[in-house]
Amino acid sequence: MTEKTILLDHGSGGLASQELIGNLFLKYLDNPTLHSLEDSAVIDNQPGRLAFTTDSYVVDPIFFPGGDIGKLAVHGTINDLAMRGAKPICLSLGLILEEGLSLDELERVIISIAEACKEAGVPIVCGDTKVVPKGKGDKIFINTSGIGVVADGINISSKNAKAGDAVILSGTLGDHGITIMTRRAGISMEGDLKSDTRALHRLVAKLLAEMPEAIRTMRDPTRGGVATSLNEIAAASELAIELKDEDLPVRPTVRAACELLGLEPLYLANEGKCLVVVQGDMAAKALEIMRSTPEGAEAVIIGTMTQGKAGRVVINTPVGGSRVVTPLHGEPLPRIC
């Protein structure tokens, strides 16, 4: 490839497309399944039900402290599989490139995807590449879809939470969201603000190996943040959730940046965190397991499922009052992931 930028021709399905696939995608993402470049990947089936998920990523900027759009695309789809108790098997990679995108930037993203896949042990087995004219896209949009398998006996769903269950959060609130927002606002903070983008399937596998039946619900609080995910769990399980304010972990720099921008950590996107609803009497054990992993080292119990008003999330304040935590509304935080 001698061109330095993406041309419309790279999306026409002819020789330029084949060059891009051979010289760039296969170079970094290669594996026997992808290599054959057929219409579909064919992979061995594995015992268990199938989990299937999809996410598109349009984050702006595409590179940010702690990660980039490529890492996000790999981790995010792995995490949505893990949240149903599935073992991730493989991913697809759909690219929509804007004419004029620098090939260097594209290569950096592909290298980053390859690293994330390798580190997670989950390959890209098929892909697609389209190019839109300059001004009809924005550098690069990525779709990753994923397949996983759910072992017999595992049944994770937001419907399954029961009164008395504990709600555990795997780490601090809002790191990803505030990193993108400050970056876009051109604000630089003292301290280390960076995205928490990370794959959670190993943490989930450890939990499920130890207590396959005690884990009721898991959810990754991405767009809409922990507040919105908790509302979804409360609604689906027809229970209430009570949170203790002082138990919500937020990094000092994140808190400071939130105050500066008038944002609330509970509504900020996370890309390497999960909410785990676990049978009450197993909560201490679950917490211990999570804390034994690098991705869950800062896990805390943040609340309890209760027989309160179905769908309501309340937060008990230190002074003895309580307030309702509603889902995100009317505060557009565009292109956070």
Add this chain to the structure above:
Amino acid sequence: MTEKTILLDHGSGGLASQELIGNLFLKYLDNPTLHSLEDSAVIDNQPGRLAFTTDSYVVDPIFFPGGDIGKLAVHGTINDLAMRGAKPICLSLGLILEEGLSLDELERVIISIAEACKEAGVPIVCGDTKVVPKGKGDKIFINTSGIGVVADGINISSKNAKAGDAVILSGTLGDHGITIMTRRAGISMEGDLKSDTRALHRLVAKLLAEMPEAIRTMRDPTRGGVATSLNEIAAASELAIELKDEDLPVRPTVRAACELLGLEPLYLANEGKCLVVVQGDMAAKALEIMRSTPEGAEAVIIGTMTQGKAGRVVINTPVGGSRVVTPLHGEPLPRIC
């Protein structure tokens, strides 16, 4: 929903997103798996290897004679599964919407997707919706990924073609590509120019039921057209392909439009056609089966796999000469699908 257009807030993951999902996507696409709105769909596993594929659709215009971007997204992904001999099981639906897109247009696309899924018998089981600011996208981009199952004994691959095999094309050349190109050029032709977008999984199922082992290779000649797909088959199987010029079916209006625009039908995208490479002595039977289906009614044998120079596609002209058919190169036909 009172708004008449898509707002950034529809992509924030909060209440506006939930409204769009509940009032629009579930309204038309509903099924028990999608309905639960979990992080991943969980579906019953079925015997056989898994096929997995992905395509993004960025066609411009989004509505065109014979179809729209939604139909294309359903048919295209079903067809990529079918080309490996897989029975399509389910699809994902990833939307990237441009702020300001009219909700009416979005609804038309979703209705069209719902119709195509119903007609094909393949449900959307999970999805994702992102919104980008006005001017950073173009109305709507769609990604569909799909899972299928490949029965034991079926082994379709572009590597598998053998010398002496016949090459069958399921119908006429270039209908989709020329429909989009004339539309974009603002040319209106006499006669009925329309996209051939169509799902081919039933035609494939019929062929495989009758002759599971005689079918070697299948490919849907989308971007790059029949010429490029034939080159890919020749390269992968390390054989040559000989075509007879007079056997290439092109509708008269398509031919006329191609002459007007200086385009060659062999390089135009098709969205409801397949190339089938079949054991030579089974070709007549395969042709008969294909012609017995509505989608293959105009099928013809267009050529033969031969022991010529590996990867070379040649066309024998009526006057006794021959010319090499190269893959598409240097003729950008952007946003055709």
